[in-house]
Amino acid sequence: MTSDNKQMQWIAHAALIAFSIACVVPFLLLVMSSVSSEQTILKHGYSFFPKEFSLSAYHYLWYNWQSLGRAYGITVLITIVGTSVSLAMTSMFAYPISRRDLPWRNFWTFFVFFTLLFNGGLVPAYLIYTKLFVIKNTIWALIVPGLLMNGFNVLLVRTFFVTSVPPALIEAANIDGCGEIKAFYKIVLPLSLPIMATIGLMQSILYWNDWFNGMTYVTDSKLFSIQNILNRMMTEIQFLSSDPNMSTSASETIAQLPSATVRMAIAVVGVLPILVAYPFFQKYFVKGITIGAVK
Amino acid sequence: MKKRTGWVGALLALMLLVSACGGNGDSGKKPGGEAAEGQASQASGQEPYEVVMAFYIFGEVPRDLQLVQDEINKISKAKLNTTVKLLPINIGAWKNQMNLMMTSGEKLDLIVINEYSNDVTKGRLLPINELLERHGQGILEAVGPDYYNATKVKGISYGVPSIRDLAADYGLVVRKDLIDKHAIDVSGVNALEDLEGVFRELKDNEPNLVPITNKTNTSVLGTFSTRDSLGDDFGVLVNNGQDDLKVVNWFATEEYAEQLRTVRKWYEAGYVLKDAVQNQEADVAMVKAGKAASFLGHQKPGYEAQQSRATGMEMMTIKLGPAVAKTSTVTNNMWGVPSGAEKPERSIQFLNLMYTDKDIVNLLDWGIEGKHYAIAEDGLIDYPEGISAQTTGYGLNMGWMFGNQFLSHVWKGDNPDVWKEMDEFNRNAIKSKALGFTWDPTSVKAEVTAVYNVADQYRRGLESGVLDPDKELPAFLNKLESAGINKIIAEKQKQLDEWAQTQ
Amino acid sequence: MEQAASKIRIRPRPGKAGSRWSMAKKFWPLYLLMLPGVVYMIINNYLPMFGIIIAFKDINFAKGIFGSDWVGFKNFEYLFKTEDAYIITRNTILYNGAFIVTHTVLAIAFAILLNEIRKKFFTRLYQSIILLPYLMSMVIVSYLVYALLSMETGFLNKTVLPLLGIESISWYTETKYWPAILTIVHNWKGIGFLCVIYLASIIGIDPEYYEAATLDGASKRQQIFSITIPLIAPVVIFMTLLAIGRIFYSDFGLFYQVPMNSGPLLEVTNVIDTYVYRGLIFLGDLGMSSAAGAYQSLVGFVLVILSNYVVRRLSKENALF
Incomplete structure (x- = not known):
């Protein structure tokens, strides 16, 4: 052996x-x-x-430190708020549909899965978020649309609950007079730290790397996240260097734009912080093993 | 089951709510409808109004944008009782943002147009001829009848070009120091084929330098033209539209084949980047880095100075053709009023200032005097003491966009007479016979998408010399044909003929 | 699905009264937990689905979405009318098929290996490292691939191939290499992520199973194949079903940016998403892009329903719904 x-x-x-x-x-x-x-x-x-x-690439980025600093702040804020809310909503949704005795369970599973296959596209989502909820140019625009909870995570957590939370445990708790909600956060959540850490990691990567919401729902540059700014620099280079019509007039602008090395620096600046934060999540991956003791 | 119908109902209700908000509600927005009661001539008698003006920018939003906006408003408030809200949007988000803002009916009064044909056919713009005649005399005067007429689609104008270079002449931009150092004779060079000699000498004397570069996603020939592309190059007028209005398949012409063979020769001789098709750098950047010596491009007065500043080396140009005005050179940067605008007449009134008021133009182009620029004794402008390109609070540097550039100050290093020259350039440019024809591809959309895909497969390779034209050109033509290019050409010819009759 | 739902509802739970009232009483806390998620999904996912009508309209901004003219299936035509339709559909399906298989096998393998490692320090180290590629954007990946393959400056052509005495290869014009290159890049970038997901489920497995197996003298190999893999099967099936549902979609960055949009490679790199992008970049037609999305979703939907049906047949436990 x-x-x-x-x-x-x-x-x-x-x-x-x-x-x-x-x-x-x-x-x-x-x-x-x-x-x-x-x-x-x-x-x-x-x-x-x-x-x-x-270090000229980093010098270039340093020139923009004012906006970069601010953008880092915004990114950290939306990552923390978004990930926490997302974790709560995801697990709260996933747990009931993991219960084999829940009425309409399959309907709800399908309700979730369907969102993974079909989407209405950007325009209608934009209409709803800007007209009904008026979140354009607010911090919510960076947190809520599209990212807050996704069906993929819900189903992933649900599957985890199905395989790793023994129904007998819950029934025993119920018999002991522990209500469903209490059982959820006293028993189910502690049992599911590994998956929560995974989802937490995925969500924070998602929030950290997101530039799309900023591009869509934010025109006020004070609210740009770090990826917004980095992505802006990237697309600008690509756009400018490839549009034959515009560039006669704009060639001076092109020459001032960052190129090869700055693109790399941008990538480094974007990735590094999450690398630093990563070990924080990792604690829980290993912890999961010892959790059996709770039972 | 009951439960389900319940929330389907709720869903429907919500959708209706959204649709009610989302609909653009074009009632009461008939162009010029409200103009009469506004009595534009007595501007001061108008009620206050804010014009939201959207345009694209490169790089960061200038720090002092608000200050500039305040200065502009002082003037426009006094003259028109109108204020303006500048809404700069980064170029990467521009297209998307305009689509979204217009579908959701957000407040927009004045926008830059860089896809005129699309914007017109999709109903994004209001017709503005009547408004221009009533409120925009200054604009019409500055643009001039020829170029104004070039904006008309079926007799109706939806936008006006900014006053800048409205024609284009193609040629080679090359490092002057190298030409001088190796005493390369460029006097006899006036066609694409003649460039070979120049490149040979450059290559022989500077083996580490690539004689000619292209830019990202474009081929070596992608920035050179002897035709009127009529919008998209699928069906063109050869010889810059000087001969007749016969739409031909450019890729099947002998001229195209000849150009391809020329570039292929360059490529085989090592005058072109081996990686031309995948080049990830702008042409200017390649020259600046000392990797390439020249590139093709279209030019305008003051272009050498501009490129010299951009590359940090003295550049000269070798002209390979006359200056020609085509619909595309006029419509690639215009101003228009979006179809959701509340009071289009106020938009035009403000636009009129951008074509007539020197102070407003200079504010938009260069910022605030004393803060963002200073006027020297010779009348040229430069950064004030202690301010540089990096530290300035307003460095948009996009005079070509904001209305009448000819009213703006000239930056140090440029020819003081640059605007006069440019005016002459525009006046003297020969005009394509199809100047003013705007192509509407709506009825052949499926073919257009297919043809774009085929073009993407072959054009950059062929036009950079990477692919052998003898082998690949016939294949390209075959695929174009089966993708339906002939149908596109026929449709274009039909539209062009109809257009010609109304001229 | 409704049948299944009603079956569950009707089946009386042992020790519980079957009446609706007591059901409601028992389950309302659970529904309360679900509420925020359901509301969000309705707003974020279901309401915008009215956008599907855009695919059937000729959008005119002056008229608004709802006022624009209906054009039937005209916006879909361009997806089928071209002779490239065969190529792009073939490429999309073949690549995704290959990706599903390689991705799943490799990710499970690495997850199991990671789980086996005893020293926690190494587990953490490896985990961080293999997630690195996932954090880079495709644009950056495309530059890295370019740094490797370029003719003028590429690492392979400048350093490796000369060492081996092989002539430099024009990677960006030779179609034969790209199916392999794209598969490698895709796996390289995505495995770390998938591996983390599988690892989480492996960690979630009750250690008692393994203890029992070890007592019975089962080898590592036997444990992996008869405990680990069956127990993570639900997650694997879910991930696979999802991948099948998205089989007509493809990673735009991988197929457009990584080959540097190189024309000569289009035969093996053009997929539905890139075809639509290339065709619409100038037309910018909302209706046509919606049509492409609707088409991709519909095919995926049908395939998922079919696959789920097959899974249900094989093992009811593991079916998604």
Whole structure:
């Protein structure tokens, strides 16, 4: 048995190290290009050992520090608020439909699944959010539309509940006089920390990386999130450098725009904070194993 | 079951509510309808009104936008009792945002137009000829009858071009230092084929430099033209529309094949980027980085100075054709009144200021005097002491967009007479016979999508010399035909003939 | 689905009175929990579905969405009328098929391996690292791929191939490499994410199962195939059903940006989404883009219903609804 175990360890480490290298190397290339000089990249190409170092890309971003700082603040705010509310709503919706005894259970599951397959598109959603709820150019615009809860997460959590929350436990609690809502947060939630951490991570990535809501529902630049700004820079370069009509007039603007190295710096600036925050979630992945003790 | 019908009902009710709000409600918005009672000539007698003016920008919203807006409002309030709210939207979000704002009927009074044909056929714009005659005499005068007529679709105008370069002449933009250093003779160069000699010398003397670059998503030839594209290049008038109104398939012409062979020769000789099709950099950036020596593009007076500033090297131009005015050169930047505008006459009144009032134009173009620019003794302007391009609070630098650029100050480094030259350039430009024809592809939408896909497959490769025209051009033409290009051309010819009869 | 629902409702629960009143009494707290989610979904997902009418209209902004003219199925024509219809449909389905299989197998494999690792430090380290690609946007990924494959500056053509004595390859014009390249990029970018999901379900498995199995002398291999995989089957099935439902959609960034929109590759890189984008970039027709979305959703919907039916047949437990 021990040899069996050891062999498994070897295989696991070998496979994961190989895959990890495949993931890290490109990221290193990204970081190295962001600190290369523009000329080096255009002349000699991307390299792990750039001939000439330069922080000009980060200088460019630094010029915009005022808006960047503010945007970081907004991003952190929407990520925290959005993820918390999202976790609450998702688990509250998922738990009842995970219960095999819930009347209309299949209908509700389908109700959720249907939203994953069909959507009305951007225009009607925009009409509803701006006309009925008037959230254009408010912080809600960055939190609510599309992101707050998605069917995918609901069904994922539901599936987790089905497999990992023994119905007997709930019935026992009920018999002990513990109401459904109390049972939910006293028993079900603690049991589901691993999935909550997963969903929490996914939601925070979603909020952190979202630029679409900002582009759609926000025109006031004070409310731009970090990804809004980064995405704006990206699309601008692509747009300007490819529209043959506009550029005679705008070529001066093009030349001032960031290019190769800044794009890389933008990516680094966008990704780093979430990497830093990641270990925070990780605690719970491992914790899940020991939770059996609660039973 | 009961439960279900219950919430279907609720859903329907909510939908109706939304639809009630969402409908654009075009009642009472007949152009010029309210104009009569407004008595525009006595502007001061009008009730106050705020014009929301949307335009696209590159980069960040200027820090001092509000200050500039306040200054503008001081003037427009006094003259028209109108204030303006500037609504800059980043170019990346522009198209989407305009679609959304207009479908939901948000307040918009004045917008920049960069897709005229689409905007007109989709009903995004109000007809404005009558309004222009009543409230926009200054605009009509500044634009001039020729260019004004170019905006008319079936006799109706939906927008006016900003006053800038309204024609285009194509040519090569090349580093002057290299031409001088290697004493390359460019005097005899006046066609695409003649460029080969220039490139050869550049390549021989500067082996590390690519003689000619293209820009992202465009081919080497993508920024060169000898035809009137009639909107989308699918069915064109050859020779810049100087001959007749016969719409032809550009890709099947001998001229096109000849151009492709020329570029193919360049490519094989190493004058073009090997990665031309995937080039991720703007042409200017390539020159600035010292990787390329030149690129093709369309030009205008003051263009050399502009490109020299952009690349940080002295650039010169080699003209490869006359300046030509086509519908596309006129309509690619216009101002119009969106169909949901509440008081279109007030929009036009304000627009009129943008074509006649020097102060307003300078505020929009350069910001506030003393704060964002200073006038030197020679009448040219520059940043004030201690302010630079990076620190200025208003650096939009988009004079070509805001109304009449000829009323604006000239920036240091430009020819002081640049506007006079540009005016002459516009006046003297030869005009395509189809100037003023705006193509409406609605009836052949399916074919147009298919043809765009085929073009995406072949054009950039062929026009950068990466693909061999002898092999791939016939395949391209075959696919175009089965995608329905002939149907598009026939439709275009029909529309063009109808248009010609009304001229 | 309604039948199933009523079956459940009718079936009396042991020890509970079957009457509606007591049902309501028992379940109202659960419905209360669901309320915010249901309301949100109605607002965010169901109300906007009226937008489907846009696909059947010739949108005119002066008339508004509801006032625009009906045009029947005219907006759908362009999806079928072209000879490229076959190519884009084939590409979309084949790629998605390959993605579903490779993605699922690899992600499960890595999740199991991750779970096996004893040292927690390494588990965390690997997890962070393999999630890295997921955090990058496709645009950035496309630049990285370009840095690898470019003719002028690419790492492969400049460094690796010369070492091996192979002539440089014009990657962006050779169609034969791209099915493999796209599959690799897709997996590379997405596995970390899927792996985290599967890992969460594996961690959720009651350790008693394994303890019992170990006592019975079951090998690791046996444990994986007879405990882990059957127990995470519901999640796998859910993920797969979802992927099937989206089989007519594709990741735009992967098929447009990663090949750098290279024309010569279109034969193997053009999918429905990119076709629609290329065709409509200038037309900008709302009706036509809605039509494409409606078509993609409908096909996905039919396929999901069918697959779910098959799953139900095989094992009622694991069916989604």
